[in-house]
Amino acid sequence: MQTTARSPIEKLLALHYLSLFRFANRLCDSPERAMILTQRTFRLVLDRSRGLPVPANIRAWLLSILFHEFLEARPASSLR
DSSP states (O other), X not given: OOOOOXXXXXXXXXXXXXXXXXXXXXXXXXXXXXXXXXXXXXXXXXXXXXXXXXOSOHHHHHHHHHHHHHHHHSOGGGGO
């Protein structure tokens, strides 16, 4: 049996994907939109976090990024 070492991002995904997806699903009320929002959040983390220090509470940091992405994706008319 061959085992492969997980990269730090794979560990991050394994630890936090489900909680981020559940939060996104409550925000969007749509599993499909929640999956897209969760994936966009992790993509942002991958693209922008190189060289940045990892915050102590990574889950809260990820949830914050996801929430900001949710707000940016909403049409302006839905905020009134």
